[in-house]
Structures are given as structure tokens and as C-alpha cells.
Amino acid sequence: DAGITQSPRYKITETGRQVTLMCHQTWSHSYMFWYRQDLGHGLRLIYYSAAADITDKGEVPDGYVVSRSKTENFPLTLESATRSQTSVYFCASSESRGAGAQSRYFGPGTRLTVT
């Protein structure tokens, strides 16, 4: 089973460039999430999506844009990358609904460095 895949796994970009991180899940889970994890810290929610064409902001959405035209894909775009967005980005999904629908399965992460 493929599960959740993220691409690229590693990315180096320059300040001001647009970058898109891809996330793909093979289970048709309703919920998908994007987190960032900074060195030595826990994860912070950037955006989440309850279904195709339904997205909402998390704790730290500024500087990021998401879309979800298909259930299985949830790309995250940094419109104009800044050094403060250097981080490891994790995508997650969940089949649960309602109050228990917290992130269940995580992808391997994308390590992004903004120079």
C-alpha cells in the first residue's frame, strides 16, 4: 500500500521564489493536513481540508496557499518563500469524521531550505 507520498523530499530555493510541495494519498481519506516542524519543536498546523474544494486555515497559514481539486491531492504553495519558512513540512490524512478526525497517517516529510 502506497499510503501518503510527498514530493520533493528535499528542496532548496531562494527567497522570493514560489514553491509548491505535493502531497498524494491513495486511501481517498476525507481529511488532509499540512504541518510544519521547525528544528527541535513540535508540529504546527498550516492548513487542513475536510474534502475536495473545502479548505481552512490552521495555526500558521500566513504565506501559504492550498488547494484541493481532487480528494487524493493536497498541494501546499509558498507564494514568495522567506527564510522563516525553512522547515520540514509534513502532510497527513485521516479517514475519521467528526471530533475524532485528527491526523492519522503522516507522510515522510519535505525538508525545505530557503536561502
Place this chain on the structure above:
Amino acid sequence: LAKTTQPISMDSYEGQEVNITCSHNNIATNDYITWYQQFPSQGPRFIIQGYKTKVTNEVASLFIPADRKSSTLSLPRVSLSDTAVYYCLVGGMDTGRRALTFGSGTRLQVQP
């Protein structure tokens, strides 16, 4: 927002039971409590989830007191491979709570 507090680190030995407590004083009525394990350079892995009382699965137990202001993850007979960072997460998707915030985690070191 349900802020969580966990010990920064814990040490244990192989074969011992480890209990990690998470404090979440402002947990909301509809919030669930979820625990994750994370190894270096990997995404978190779901361990267990609960709402109240006790939940047990094949790898861990989760104890939640009646007031739900804390929770304890219990790992029976740990091994070296349980060395990892453990996070508790409090929140719920259908309550309009946009922030599902992980705490800073507890770094568990298991020694031989």
C-alpha cells in the same frame, strides 16, 4: 485553544513500563486526545486516541481522568526501539477549532 504540557524528556530501561503524562487544562468538551510517536527524520506515527476513561490497543494504553485535564500514555515493557519523541495532541475537527497544536513532545530514551 487546548495548550498541552509534557515533560521534556524521560529515561527508562528495557523491560520497564513508561508513563508519559500530558496536561491540557483547557480541553474543550468535544476534544479528543491523540498520542503520536516520532523517530528522527520521519513523520509522526499514530499510537492511540481516546476521549475519556481508558483505551488500550496492542501497543499502548491511554488513561484519561474524569476531568479530562490530563492524560497518561502508558507503554508496557519498553525496548530500545521505543526511543523516540512522543507527542500528545488535543483537538477536534468538528468544533471549529482550527488549531490542532502539538505540544513540544517528550523525548524518551530507553537504555539497555
